[in-house]
Amino acid sequence: MSEIMQRGFPESEFKTRTANAQARMADQGLDGLLLMSEPDVRYFSGFHTLFWQSPTRPWFLFVPSTGKPIALIPEIGAELMRRSWLDDIRTWSAPAPQDDGISLLTELLSPLASSGAKLGVMKGHETALRMPLGDWERLIVNLPGLQIGDATGLVQGLRMVKSAGEIEKLAHICAIGSATFARVPQIVSTGMPLDEAFRQFRREALAQGADDAPYVVGGAQQGGYADVISPPTRRPLQNGDVLMIDTGCTWDGYFCDFDRNWAIGTADDRARRVYDTLWRATEAGIAAARPGATCRDLFQAMSAVIAEMDDSGGDIGRLGHGLGMQLTEQPSHAAFDTTELKENMVLTLEPSLSYGDGMMMVHEENIVVTSEGGRLLTTRAAPELPVI
Amino acid sequence: MSEIMQRGFPESEFKTRTANAQARMADQGLDGLLLMSEPDVRYFSGFHTLFWQSPTRPWFLFVPSTGKPIALIPEIGAELMRRSWLDDIRTWSAPAPQDDGISLLTELLSPLASSGAKLGVMKGHETALRMPLGDWERLIVNLPGLQIGDATGLVQGLRMVKSAGEIEKLAHICAIGSATFARVPQIVSTGMPLDEAFRQFRREALAQGADDAPYVVGGAQQGGYADVISPPTRRPLQNGDVLMIDTGCTWDGYFCDFDRNWAIGTADDRARRVYDTLWRATEAGIAAARPGATCRDLFQAMSAVIAEMDDSGGDIGRLGHGLGMQLTEQPSHAAFDTTELKENMVLTLEPSLSYGDGMMMVHEENIVVTSEGGRLLTTRAAPELPVI
Structure with a gap:
C-alpha cells in the first residue's frame, strides 16, 4: 500500500459533525453534550493519540448548543489539542486525585444547572463511563438543577x-x-x-x-x-x-x-x-x-x-x-x-x-x-x- | 528472546489473590466485590482475551466474602472462561440491550441487598465504569438496601x-x-x-x-x-x-x-x-x-x-x-x-x-x-x- 492517503480531516468535517449534532440536540431538547470516551472526543475534535491507553487521566469534551466544542483536558494533551480546530481549551495538571477536572467541569456546567438545562451524556448500550464513578457522583451533586439526558442514540446515530x-x-x-x-x-x-x-x-x-x-x-x-x-x-x-x-x-x-x-x-x-x-x-x-x-x-x-x-x-x-x-x-x-x-x-x-x-x-x-x-x-x- | 517462559499462572496464584482480597474485604466491611474492567477481571480469574477491544458487551466478576469468584459474562466468552479456575460461570446471549446481564446481576446480588450488605465497586482515582451508566443506575434501583463502598484502594493496593x-x-x-x-x-x-x-x-x-x-x-x-x-x-x-x-x-x-x-x-x-x-x-x-x-x-x-x-x-x-x-x-x-x-x-x-x-x-x-x-x-x- 503506498502512503498517498492524507491523514486527518479538513476543518469542514468537524464543523459538519458538530452542526449535525447541534441540530439533533435542538430536536431532542439537549442543551449540551458531555463526552469522555476516546472515539467520541476524537469524532468532534480530531484529537488523536495513543495516550488514552493509560487509564490514569480523564478527558472531557463539551459540545454546546451553538459554537465549537470546548476541551477540558490534562495539560499533557494541550500541545496536541491546540493543533485541532478548537479555540477553547482548558487544562489542569493531571493526575490530581482530589480534583481531576471536576472544578473545571463544575464551572463550565454551572450556568446550565442554574437554568435547569438538560445535559446529554452517553449512558446507553455499548457505552462506558470513562471517568471515576465517584467523580461523576460528586459532579452531579455540584450541579443541582441540571437534568441529565441519554445522548447515546444521538451520537451513535451520527457516527453510524x-x-x-x-x-x-x-x-x-x-x-x-x-x-x-x-x-x-x-x-x-x-x-x-x-x-x-x-x-x-x-x-x-x-x-x-x-x-x-x-x-x-x-x-x-x-x-x-x-x-x-x-x-x-x-x-x-x-x-x-x-x-x-x-x-x-x-x-x-x-x-x-x-x-x-x-x-x-x-x-x-x-x-x-x-x-x-x-x-x-x-x-x-x-x-x-x-x-x-x-x-x-x-x-x-x-x-x-x-x-x-x-x-x-x-x-x-x-x-x-x-x-x-x-x-x-x-x-x-x-x-x-x-x-x-x-x-x-x-x-x-x-x-x-x-x-x-x-x-x-x-x-x-x-x-x-x-x-x-x-x-x-x-x-x-x-x-x-x-x-x- | 527464546520462548521458554510459561504463559498463564498456576491456580495457586488466583487462590492467593482472592484470599488476600477477602482478608481485606473483611477488614473494610465489604461483603463482595463487583469488578468489570479487563485487568480487574483478569487479576482474579485469569480470563485473558483481546475481545475486550470490542466495547459492545459488559463482563462482570463477583468476588464473594468466601469461596471462588463468580463470572457473569456473555456466552461468547464461556468456552474460554471454563478453562479458568472458576466453577460458577453464568452467561447470557449478548448483546442484549434490554438486559445485558442486569437480571443475572440482580439475582446474584439480591441476597446481599436484602441483608443490607456492602458491595465494593471501583469508583475511585484511575478507574472507569465499564458498563453503561444507565444500566448501573437500573441495577441499583433493583437492589434497595444494598450499600455501595469504594474498593479502589483495596484492589489497587493488592495489584501494586x-x-x-x-x-x-x-x-x-x-x-x-x-x-x-x-x-x-x-x-x-x-x-x-x-x-x-x-x-x-x-x-x-x-x-x-x-x-x-x-x-x-x-x-x-x-x-x-x-x-x-x-x-x-x-x-x-x-x-x-x-x-x-x-x-x-x-x-x-x-x-x-x-x-x-x-x-x-x-x-x-x-x-x-x-x-x-x-x-x-x-x-x-x-x-x-x-x-x-x-x-x-x-x-x-x-x-x-x-x-x-x-x-x-x-x-x-x-x-x-x-x-x-x-x-x-x-x-x-x-x-x-x-x-x-x-x-x-x-x-x-x-x-x-x-x-x-x-x-x-x-x-x-x-x-x-x-x-x-x-x-x-x-x-x-x-x-x-x-x-x-
Whole structure:
C-alpha cells in the first residue's frame, strides 16, 4: 500500500459533525453534550493519540448548543489539542486525585444547572463511563438543577453514517487487511505454531502499511475451531486443520474488522460445506444491505442461509455490526435491532455456524451501504475453502 | 528472546489473590466485590482475551466474602472462561440491550441487598465504569438496601505489589523491549520519516518476541521534542534531531513502559546536558526506591536533580507510576501521593525536563522495589546521549 492517503480531516468535517449534532440536540431538547470516551472526543475534535491507553487521566469534551466544542483536558494533551480546530481549551495538571477536572467541569456546567438545562451524556448500550464513578457522583451533586439526558442514540446515530473522508480511510485499511490476508499462504505453513502464525501476520500487516494490528484472534483445530476469542496456543498447524485469522487493523484511527479461513493441507467435506454455506450467507447479506432495510432484515437474510446447516440460532448474539473508529460499533445485525440502514453506513457482515462437536466457523466482510446493496471494502473471500 | 517462559499462572496464584482480597474485604466491611474492567477481571480469574477491544458487551466478576469468584459474562466468552479456575460461570446471549446481564446481576446480588450488605465497586482515582451508566443506575434501583463502598484502594493496593510470577513476566517483556531498543541504531537512519521509524520499531518488537507493541509514541525535532503523545509525523529524521521512542510492549498480558533517546548525526551541548541531568535523576530514583519510602520521596529525589536545570516543576503531573497488566497503574510518583513503597512493587521512573523554547526530554526505566533499592528490569540507558 503506498502512503498517498492524507491523514486527518479538513476543518469542514468537524464543523459538519458538530452542526449535525447541534441540530439533533435542538430536536431532542439537549442543551449540551458531555463526552469522555476516546472515539467520541476524537469524532468532534480530531484529537488523536495513543495516550488514552493509560487509564490514569480523564478527558472531557463539551459540545454546546451553538459554537465549537470546548476541551477540558490534562495539560499533557494541550500541545496536541491546540493543533485541532478548537479555540477553547482548558487544562489542569493531571493526575490530581482530589480534583481531576471536576472544578473545571463544575464551572463550565454551572450556568446550565442554574437554568435547569438538560445535559446529554452517553449512558446507553455499548457505552462506558470513562471517568471515576465517584467523580461523576460528586459532579452531579455540584450541579443541582441540571437534568441529565441519554445522548447515546444521538451520537451513535451520527457516527453510524460515515462521511466520504471516513469511507476513504476505511477502504484504505480494508485494502491493507486484504493485502495482508493475501500473503498468509506465504507466511504460514504446516508445523508452524499458531502463536507464531499470528506474530507473522501482525508483522505483515505493519509491512503492508497498517499503523497497528491491535486485534488478531482466531483458531485452528482439526476440521474447524471451537472458539474465536482465545489467545493463540503454541500448537503447530497440522494437516486437516481449519485455520481462521480475524483481525482489526488500524490506519489513521479507523479499523477494518474481518477474517479469513484456510484448510491446512487438506479440507474435509464438512468444512467445505460449512464454508460454502457461510460464503452464500455473506452474499445474501451483501444483497440485503440497502437503505431502508433494517439490521433485523440483514440478520434474517443471512440466518435463512445459515439455517440450511444450523437452525440453533447460535449464542454469539449477532451476525455483524457497525465499523469505524472502533473495532465494533452500533448497530448490531440481530433480531432485536430494528435500526434502519442508511447510505454510507459501514458494516461488517459476520455469519457464523456451529457444527459437529462444538466446532464453529465464522466468515466476515466489510461493506458500505449503497443504493445497489453492500459495496465491498474488503477483497471478497474465495468462494471455496482455500487450501494452504 | 527464546520462548521458554510459561504463559498463564498456576491456580495457586488466583487462590492467593482472592484470599488476600477477602482478608481485606473483611477488614473494610465489604461483603463482595463487583469488578468489570479487563485487568480487574483478569487479576482474579485469569480470563485473558483481546475481545475486550470490542466495547459492545459488559463482563462482570463477583468476588464473594468466601469461596471462588463468580463470572457473569456473555456466552461468547464461556468456552474460554471454563478453562479458568472458576466453577460458577453464568452467561447470557449478548448483546442484549434490554438486559445485558442486569437480571443475572440482580439475582446474584439480591441476597446481599436484602441483608443490607456492602458491595465494593471501583469508583475511585484511575478507574472507569465499564458498563453503561444507565444500566448501573437500573441495577441499583433493583437492589434497595444494598450499600455501595469504594474498593479502589483495596484492589489497587493488592495489584501494586507483584507476585514472583508477575515479576517474571514483567522482566521478560522488559528484556524484549531492551533488545528492541538495542536494534534501533540499525533500524533508523537520517532521512527516514518518523512514522516509518515507528513502524519498523513495532515490527522489531514483534520479532524480538513481544505479543504486541500497542503503545509506540515519541518525537524528533532539532535539539529535543515538544510533545510526547502525538502520532508520528512523516517528517524525515535530520542531523541534529533528538529522537525519542517510548513504548508499551506486552507479553502474556503484562506491559513494559520505557523510552530511549538518541541524537541523529550530532548532539548539541544543551541536549547532552539535559540527557545527563535526567540520567542522574533516574539514578537518584533507583537509589530511593526502597521499602518504607513513599512515592513523594521518590518524586522529590528525582526532582532535586531535575531542579539543576528546570525548577518549574513541570505540568506532566508525575515522574513515573506503577506498571503491570496496564501501561500505567497506581501509584504515582508525585507530591500528592504518599503511598508507601513495598518490596516487589514494579514501577516506572520517568523524570522529564522542560528547556529552551517549548522543548522537553523524558527518560524512563522500569524497576522492581527491593530492600537494596530499585532493581532494574530494563537494560539501563547509556549514561551519555547516544548518537546514531
